[in-house]
Amino acid sequence: MTNSSDTLERVIIKFAGDSGDGMQLTGTQFTNTAALFGNDISTFPDFPAEIRAPQGTLAGVSGYQLHFGSNSIYTPGDKCDVLVVMNAAALKANIKQIKTGGTIIANVEGFDSKNLRLANIAEADNPIENGSLDKFRLIKIDVTKMTRAALTDSGLGTKEIDRSKNMFVLGFLYWMYNRSLDNSVRFLEEKFSKKPDILNANIKILKAGYHYGDTTETIVPRYIVNPAKMAPGVYRNMMGNQAAALGLIAASKKSGLDLFYGTYPITPASDILHELAKYKNFGIRTFQAEDEIAAICSVIGASFGGSLAVTASSGPGIALKGEAMGLGVMLELPMVIINVQRGGPSTGLPTKTEQSDLMQALYGRNGEAPMPVIAANSPADCFDTVFEACRIAVEFMTPVMFLSDGYIANGAEPWRFPKSADLKEIKVKFNTEMNGEKYLPYKRDEKLSRPWTIPGTKGLEHRIGGIEKQHETGNISYDPENHEFMVHMRENKVEKIADYIPLQEIDNGNAKGKLLVIGWGSTYGAIKTAVIDARAKGYDVSHAHIRYIKPFPKNLGELLYNFEQVLIPEMNMGQLVKVIRDKYMVPAIALNKIQGMPFSAGEIFDKIESLLVK
Amino acid sequence: MAEVATNDSQPKMTSKELVTDQEVRWCPGCGDYSILKQVQTVIPELGIPRENIVFISGIGCSSRFPYYMETYGMHSIHGRAAAMVSGLKATRPELSVWMVSGDGDSLSIGGNHFIHLLRRNFDINLLLFNNEIYGLTKGQYSPTSETGKITKSTPFGSIDHPFNPAALALGADGTFICRSMDRDPVHLKEILRRANAHKGTSFVEIYQNCNVFNDGAFEVFTDKETKKQETLFVEHGKPLMFGASLEKGVKLDGFTPVIVNMADGFKPEDLWVHDETDRVKAGILSRFFDNPRLGGDHFPRPFGVFYVEDRPCYEEGINAQIKDAIGKKGEGDLDKLLMGRDTWEIQ
Numbered sequence: 001m002t003n004s005s006d007t008l009e010r011v012i013i014k015f016a017g018d019s020g021d022g023m024q025l026t027g028t029q030f031t032n033t034a035a036l037f038g039n040d041i042s043t044f045p046d047f048p049a050e051i052r053a054p055q056g057t058l059a060g061v062s063g064y065q066l067h068f069g070s071n072s073i074y075t076p077g078d079k080c081d082v083l084v085v086m087n088a089a090a091l092k093a094n095i096k097q098i099k100t101g102g103t104i105i106a107n108v109e110g111f112d113s114k115n116l117r118l119a120n121i122a123e124a125d126n127p128i129e130n131g132s133l134d135k136f137r138l139i140k141i142d143v144t145k146m147t148r149a150a151l152t153d154s155g156l157g158t159k160e161i162d163r164s165k166n167m168f169v170l171g172f173l174y175w176m177y178n179r180s181l182d183n184s185v186r187f188l189e190e191k192f193s194k195k196p197d198i199l200n201a202n203i204k205i206l207k208a209g210y211h212y213g214d215t216t217e218t219i220v221p222r223y224i225v226n227p228a229k230m231a232p233g234v235y236r237n238m239m240g241n242q243a244a245a246l247g248l249i250a251a252s253k254k255s256g257l258d259l260f261y262g263t264y265p266i267t268p269a270s271d272i273l274h275e276l277a278k279y280k281n282f283g284i285r286t287f288q289a290e291d292e293i294a295a296i297c298s299v300i301g302a303s304f305g306g307s308l309a310v311t312a313s314s315g316p317g318i319a320l321k322g323e324a325m326g327l328g329v330m331l332e333l334p335m336v337i338i339n340v341q342r343g344g345p346s347t348g349l350p351t352k353t354e355q356s357d358l359m360q361a362l363y364g365r366n367g368e369a370p371m372p373v374i375a376a377n378s379p380a381d382c383f384d385t386v387f388e389a390c391r392i393a394v395e396f397m398t399p400v401m402f403l404s405d406g407y408i409a410n411g412a413e414p415w416r417f418p419k420s421a422d423l424k425e426i427k428v429k430f431n432t433e434m435n436g437e438k439y440l441p442y443k444r445d446e447k448l449s450r451p452w453t454i455p456g457t458k459g460l461e462h463r464i465g466g467i468e469k470q471h472e473t474g475n476i477s478y479d480p481e482n483h484e485f486m487v488h489m490r491e492n493k494v495e496k497i498a499d500y501i502p503l504q505e506i507d508n509g510n511a512k513g514k515l516l517v518i519g520w521g522s523t524y525g526a527i528k529t530a531v532i533d534a535r536a537k538g539y540d541v542s543h544a545h546i547r548y549i550k551p552f553p554k555n556l557g558e559l560l561y562n563f564e565q566v567l568i569p570e571m572n573m574g575q576l577v578k579v580i581r582d583k584y585m586v587p588a589i590a591l592n593k594i595q596g597m598p599f600s601a602g603e604i605f606d607k608i609e610s611l612l613v614k
Numbered sequence: 615m616a617e618v619a620t621n622d623s624q625p626k627m628t629s630k631e632l633v634t635d636q637e638v639r640w641c642p643g644c645g646d647y648s649i650l651k652q653v654q655t656v657i658p659e660l661g662i663p664r665e666n667i668v669f670i671s672g673i674g675c676s677s678r679f680p681y682y683m684e685t686y687g688m689h690s691i692h693g694r695a696a697a698m699v700s701g702l703k704a705t706r707p708e709l710s711v712w713m714v715s716g717d718g719d720s721l722s723i724g725g726n727h728f729i730h731l732l733r734r735n736f737d738i739n740l741l742l743f744n745n746e747i748y749g750l751t752k753g754q755y756s757p758t759s760e761t762g763k764i765t766k767s768t769p770f771g772s773i774d775h776p777f778n779p780a781a782l783a784l785g786a787d788g789t790f791i792c793r794s795m796d797r798d799p800v801h802l803k804e805i806l807r808r809a810n811a812h813k814g815t816s817f818v819e820i821y822q823n824c825n826v827f828n829d830g831a832f833e834v835f836t837d838k839e840t841k842k843q844e845t846l847f848v849e850h851g852k853p854l855m856f857g858a859s860l861e862k863g864v865k866l867d868g869f870t871p872v873i874v875n876m877a878d879g880f881k882p883e884d885l886w887v888h889d890e891t892d893r894v895k896a897g898i899l900s901r902f903f904d905n906p907r908l909g910g911d912h913f914p915r916p917f918g919v920f921y922v923e924d925r926p927c928y929e930e931g932i933n934a935q936i937k938d939a940i941g942k943k944g945e946g947d948l949d950k951l952l953m954g955r956d957t958w959e960i961q
Contacts (some may be wrong), residue, residue, distance in 0.1 A: 036958050183956070232961055236954045246952060253948045260705050280939035282946030285704055285932050290730040294697035297690070297727075301670070301701030304688060305709070309701070327691050420948040438635070455686035455702075455709055458665045463634070463680050465689030466673075475636065476681065 005178060005222040010069025012077035013173065016094050017086030017110075018055050019048050019062040022166035026084075027064025028412075029170055033183045035237040035414055038227030039068040042525060043412045044076035044598070047351040056110075056118035061093040070226040074378075074525035076411065078600035082176075084169055086110050086143075088119035091127060103137045105169070109144035141212070143168045150208045154201050164198075164205045171209025178224050181206055231416060238415035240408040241268070243382035244338060245275035248310055249282050250383070251390035255426035257308035262287040262298035267350040268406040269312045269340040292320035296337065300324060303333040304464075306430060306454035308390060312338035314406075315357045316347060322365050327466045328399035329369040329490060332442070332450050336389045341405040343596040352596025353407035355521050356572035361401045362550055362579065368487045370494040372396070373550040375403040377524035380415035382408065385547060391426045396497055397449045403549075405571075407598045408522040430454050441474040447500070448493035495551045504553035509535060509542025515611055516563035518588070520546045520576050522598060523569050529601035534608045541608050549576070557584045565611055567591060569604050617813075618737065619708045620661040627658040634684045640675060645796035645822035649743060650682055652799050653712075656806045662710045668702065669712045670695045672719040675750050676743035676822070679714040693724025696731040696740075700928070703736040707929040710810075711738040717758040718748050721777050725757075729786035734928040735814040739806075742819050744779060747828035760905055765827075779819045780900040780920060784893075789814035789923040791896065793916065795821040797836040801847070801917065808919055814927055834906045835915055844906050848899065848918040853885035856914050864913070871898055873913065888918075896921035 013030065015023040024045055031043050046063035053060030067077035079099040085091040087110030098104065109115075111128050127133055128140055147165040154161065167184075174181055185203055192199035213222075252259035261276050261284065263269070277286045285307075289295040296311045303309035313321065318339045328335055341357045343349025357364075361373045372392050376385035382404055389402040431451035435443045441462045442450050453460045462474065470477035471485060508531050509516075519527045524545050531543040544559060546552070560566055560580070566588040568577040574590035581588055591607045593599050632654045640646045657667065667685040671677035673692035680687030690698050699713045713731075720728045720742050731740070747765065748754040754767035758779065762771040783791050790812040794805040802820065809816035821832040834840045842858045854864035855876070863885040865874050874880045889895060899920050904912035 032956060036956055038958050038960060227960070230960050232959075234953070234957050234959050236957045249946070249951060250948060253946075258705065260701060262701055279946060279951070280936050281943040282948075282951075283936055283940075285936070287701065287704060287932075289697065289700075290726055293694060294700070294727050294730065297694040297697030298701030298704070300690070301688075301698035301703075302705045303701075304668075304698070305702045305706040307701075307705045323691055324694065331688070417952045417954075420952065455668045455706065456665055458663070461665055461685050461687075463683075463687035463689065465681070466691055467689065 005224045007224045007226065009071055009225070010067065010073065011082065011177070011223065011225055012065065012067045012080040013082040013084065014063055014065045014080040014094060014097060015084045015169070016061055016063040016090035017084075017166070018090070019050070019052060019060045020055065021062070021086045022163070023062050023064050023086070026166045026170045027066055029184045029187060030173060031066050031068075031412055032187075032237055033174070033179050034066070034068040035235070036183055037179065039070065039225055040073040040228035040230055041066065041068045041237070041412065041414060042073045042076045043067070044407065045410045049349070049351050054118070056087055056089055056115050058089045058093055058119060061090050063090075063094065068225060070228050072228065072230070074528040075598070075601055078602050082173075084173070086169075088115045088121055088127070092119050092121065098136060100135050101137070103139060104133060105139045105141060105172070107144065107165070107169075108140050108142040141172065146208065146212065147205055150204055151201050154197065154204075156197060156201055160198065161201065164202045167202050167205040168209035168212070171206040172213050175210045175213030176222055178222055181210060230414065233416040235414045235416050237412055238380045238383070238417075239410060239412045240376070240379035240382045240404055241271035241340065241410070242275050243380050243415070244386045244402075244404060245272045247383040247386035248276065248390065249279060249284065250420065250423055251387045251426060252282065252284070252308050253420065254423050255308055255390065255394055255428050257306070257394070257428060259284045260287065260299065260302035260307040260309045261285070261311070262289050262295045262302065262309070263312050264289050264292045264295045264317060266292075266314045266317045268342055268409045269314050269317075269338065271409070272312050272338065272340075292317040293324060296321040296324040296328075299335050300328055300331065300333060303335045304331075304455070306452070308394065309334070310336040310338065310390075312340065314340050314342045314350070315344045315360065318357060318360060319364070325371065325399055326365040326367060326369045329365070329371055330466050331464050332397045333399070334393035334397055334452070335399045336386065336393050336402055337399060338386065338402045338404065340409045341403060349596040351406065353405045353522065353598060354571050354594065354596060355405060355523070356575065356594070357403070358520075358549070358572065358575040361403060368491065370491045371399050371401055371550065372494055372497055373401045373403065374548050375521040375546070376408060377521060377545050377547065379408045379411045379413045383415070387423065391424065392497060394426060394428050394452075395449070395500075396447060396493065397452060398494060403521060405522050428452070430457070431460070432457055434459065436472075438473075440472045442469060443472045444493075448489065448496050498551040498554045501548050501553060503555045504544060504546065504559055506559070507543045507545050508532065510540070511542070511559070512562040513542055514540040514563065515542070515565045515567060515608065516560065517541060517543045517567045517569065517604070517608065518546060518576070518580070519543070519569055520549060523571065526599040526601045526604055527569060530604035530608060533601065533605050534612075539608060539612045541612065546576070549579075552583070560584050560586050565589065567607060567611060569593070569599055569607070571598065617708070618662065618710045619666055621663050627664055629654045629658055631664065632657060632684050634682055636681050638682055639678065641826050643825040644675070645745065645824070646676060646679070646743065648796040648799060649741070649802070649820055649822060650679065652802045652806060653741075654683070656803050656810070659807070660710075660810055666708065667710045667712070669714060670698050670702070671714040672716075672724060673750070674716040674719045675824075676714055676716040677719060693719055693722070694727060696720070696724060696727035699738050700731060700734065700736055703738055704929050704932055707737070707933065713738055713740045715740065715742050717742065717744045717746060717756045717779070721757045721779060721782070729782070732783055732786040732788040732815050732817065735789050735925055736929060737813050737815070737927045739809045739816045740818060742779060742817065743822040744819055745822045745824040745828055746831045747824050749824045749827050753827040778900065778903045781897070781903070783817045784897055784900050784921060788817045788921070789925050790816040790919070791900070791921040792817070792919040793819045793821070795832060795836060795917065796823060805919070812922060814923070814925060844914050846902065846914040846916045848888045848916050848920065850888055850890045850919070853882040853887050855882065855885065866898075869898065871902075871913065873911075890919055890922045893921065893923070
């Protein structure tokens, strides 16, 4: 047999099937194998809202998109090169997502009359038979039939046999892209160590898929995607929620504070809880509270006691935490509130992504309740950003809002992980000193931060509360001038953090020019790619990505004024753009997408082009 | 570490040392004054260093309490003190944590946290000042106000059926359920001592007179004329007897309690003997909840410790898991964690 293979720079694959078809697992396995091989990667799981929507229907389609390549990858990609569809509904839901000339791998059994009916396709219009897919390369494989045939003697029931058919697809794709099966074999061995018959069946099917490619190689060319030329170092694959969890653990270690994580399960934030709950040997206390309010209130109690206290949720849960966040602002106790944003309002789109909680983060509390807000821009960046959130919280004695979203929370990328010794120290010292004739709980230092004096400290007994307090003494005060003074004090304290954070940098492009694209959060990859492409075409465009949203870096205004135009793409109706216009009086242009889906680089590129070609 | 630390050798604290420099702002004649005094009297006896004591409250008249205690304290937000103490106790088990709340704070807006605190059984003391009215908001009915109550928000009488706090706490699997009142300092002090001694969430319902918006709500239980007939003070191992000369008793016919006249030939050993550890009987006792104002045959209102159960506290569990994990895996190594299992190197 010949082994002629073409070399590709980058490939986008989307696995789509019924939510019970194991597409997420298939995608993750391919991702890990690609990452271990040294490809740069970016992934995007696209879950259905229902756990088990009716089988075979459009509502039940679960997808996993993976972009891997031999050069830098910043997004999961726009349209895919390869679309794997396990049934007719999966094809119907994703047909617009594939490039002309791309490859469709279709599971034939998923296009039988029952599946066509469930996908609302007339039997006469069966897309894999009627020639409608002629502009693509269609590979029909009867996965179910071959899986069953390979396992007739396995002693397993049909249901169990059919469950391993995703391994056939995975094996076939490993063949297509010249990948080793070793990583997935090892994974299966661990997963099914106690079920040898299931283990053997899965490995057998994985190999069957691979060999199927080998023996029928005439139907499709094989491809090589070489390792990426990334910065030297040791890498691992990292998802956003996992990175946030590791960032919290790192902050706990570097501050010497025990981590207390009080939370209530909610999509898409729960995985942080699942991850943290594993690491009890790091002294982590996870507390699954009875509701969102109890979650943040338990965090306030733990912070009062001297823990690194963190809660997490998504938009609806953050709304419930509003009053308690205000108390946190009033008490001036350190805590981190994580919002893994999802589509809103109300329950909205729990499994889809959006950036529509920025205003909520900045202003969503009663009274003047300023709180630092920082946002991560990629899955691995969740580590650094949540670490920074913890640092600001304890060094400045304030609640801090950390923003992530469903896209980066579930997405993955290679991460050149740091050494613990290279992480910043987080300076914390519980106060044990008397600071006046009587102890003054609200006496401030040069950062305007008050002392953290925890129960158990002899002689410094004191009371704090949510009622307006007198400057320094913390005693209840209804004095009008004191109230105004304290409102300004709390605002100034948060704004003063700008003295202790890095200046805003230009991520890509010149410091002066025709157009600056500003983003925050998960739009990073799409903007980055679009600006690279536009600059390659000669456009005068730069990109800056804001991590610190409250307070802004001190030089942000200056940086904006160096450009003729400012474009702000956001997955909302235009929230950062309002804040920027308000604060800096620049006529920033909004580019908005509110579809529960991230921007494609192409969408941003088109907007850049339309602004610069006049 | 998991126990509240006491230190008998330290010089005895005095009640005065627990008084803050803040002016007490409850209405003159409010039952809260008595409760504050009894707490400030009992705490110095307990041998707990003052710096290890924390009072946390929600919102309401009762919730001003921490400002008047020279200990660590937090006046939090409405209904949420239970969650605050949970977080504090989970992380600082050696502290002596007291939660001060009211009938609105714990049974209305904070009802959810109240039941979950009880089932988790954090080792704290929960003092619930029940005045059957909303005082701080100036006189609306509360979840413990009796049906038909005329208040500012119910000019035609309240339609709500009231909560029975002791029965609710039992239903939530509380491990220490008791009732006392502001006007019986001796009893209240004894109850506070017992609540502190119990390991787990000690639920102390304290009838407290709001002399401005609900004056006399508990008068039948405190007035000399009626008290003996209308109250039943229970003690472990003692028969249930009440009346001016203990002329009445309570007997159980199967699961049905009946009031008997001792003069009819009953002896104390014929009566229901109070057993604090009997959950079923505590359930029956907690249901002695007739409204005496309606008159007719009714049970006296019980006071004292209804139920005590020894059950592990949440903080013991969470700390045991940590200890166990460290024992099995060793202390967490951050570098190993950051590296994970599958890595690759780019030269």
